[in-house]
Amino acid sequence: xxxxxxxxxxxxxxxxxxxxxxxxxxxxxxxxxxxxxxxxxxxxxxxxxxxxxxxxxxxxxxxxxxxxxxxxxxxxxxxxxxxxxxxxxxxxxxxxxxxxxxxxxxxxxxxxxxxxxxxxxxxxxxxxxxxxxxxxxxxxxxxxxxxxxxxxxxxxxxxxxxxxxxxxxxxxxxxxxxxxxxxxxxxxxxxxxxxxxxxxxxxxxxxxxxxxxxxxxxxxxxxxxxxxx
Numbered sequence: 001x002x003x004x005x006x007x008x009x010x011x012x013x014x015x016x017x018x019x020x021x022x023x024x025x026x027x028x029x030x031x032x033x034x035x036x037x038x039x040x041x042x043x044x045x046x047x048x049x050x051x052x053x054x055x056x057x058x059x060x061x062x063x064x065x066x067x068x069x070x071x072x073x074x075x076x077x078x079x080x081x082x083x084x085x086x087x088x089x090x091x092x093x094x095x096x097x098x099x100x101x102x103x104x105x106x107x108x109x110x111x112x113x114x115x116x117x118x119x120x121x122x123x124x125x126x127x128x129x130x131x132x133x134x135x136x137x138x139x140x141x142x143x144x145x146x147x148x149x150x151x152x153x154x155x156x157x158x159x160x161x162x163x164x165x166x167x168x169x170x171x172x173x174x175x176x177x178x179x180x181x182x183x184x185x186x187x188x189x190x191x192x193x194x195x196x197x198x199x200x201x202x203x204x205x206x207x208x209x210x211x212x213x214x215x216x217x218x219x220x221x222x223x224x225x226x227x228x229x
Contacts, residue, residue: 009071009079016087023094027132034103034131038185048108050117052180053124055173059138062170066145074154081207082148085199089140092195096135103131106182121181128183136184139175139192146171147200 063086070079107130111121149155149167175193178184 006076006080009076009083013067013083020087020090020094023091024132027094027097028129032101034101036100036102036134038102038104038134038187039106040186042186043104043106043179046179046186048182049180050111050113050121052177053117053120054177055170056124056138056177056181056183057120058170059142059174062145062174063141066148070148070152070154074152078148078152078154081151081203082144085196085203086141086144089144089195089199090137093135093137093140093192094132097132101131102134103129104133104182104185104188105130106185108182124181124183130183133184134188135191135195136178136188137192138178138184139189140196142171142174143193143196144200147196 067079067082070082107125111118111125113119146167149164155161155164175189178189179186
């Protein structure tokens with residue numbers, strides 16, 4: 001199975017997308033009342049802002065853009081170095097929501113206005129419940145993606161360096177948007193960040209421990225090649 005995934009990264013991403021959406025759909029439609037309602041003092045100090053729907057929505061194309069960009073431009077190990085913590089964290093977040101149903105009660109009762117921003121926020125509220133919020137997957141993914149931009153050497157090229165500060169700005173904007181839209185509590189944000197940092201550190205440890213093995217395997221393959229190769 002591992003070998004098949006390594007040879008077919010696009011199929012692997014497609015299969016995980018089906019798994020994630022199915023799991024998320026089941027959670028959202030389980031109608032299990034939350035055991036844990038999340039709220040802190042900071043939530044009351046953060047105002048609602050309908051314009052935050054813009055960076056919040058940019059999260060959706062940013063994930064596939066980054067994955068396919070690394071698949072195209074970066075060494076394959078950089079692609080998998082992002083995929084493994086990214087998909088692991090998303091799965092862990094869903095499992096936590098399954099074991100500990102949680103939610104927030106921060107949304108405004110009414111989102112006034114007929115402009116595109118207000119309409120988009122109302123659509124978001126209709127399609128996404130205020131449950132299964134901790135840790136914030138929006139935040140977790142954004143931090144994990146941003147770390148990848150600073151880790152991958154393909155962004156060292158002068159023509160691509162601008163993508164790193166843009167990724168940082170987008171990450172911060174998405175994190176802020178989750179709270180400005182009242183989709184998440186600041187508590188969800190903190191746990192999303194912590195999960196991203198923890199899994200990234202774990203992935204680094206695994207990468208360092210397996211590096212000698214990969215080097216030996218690469219050396220063995222080169223030694224088996226005929227001289228004319």
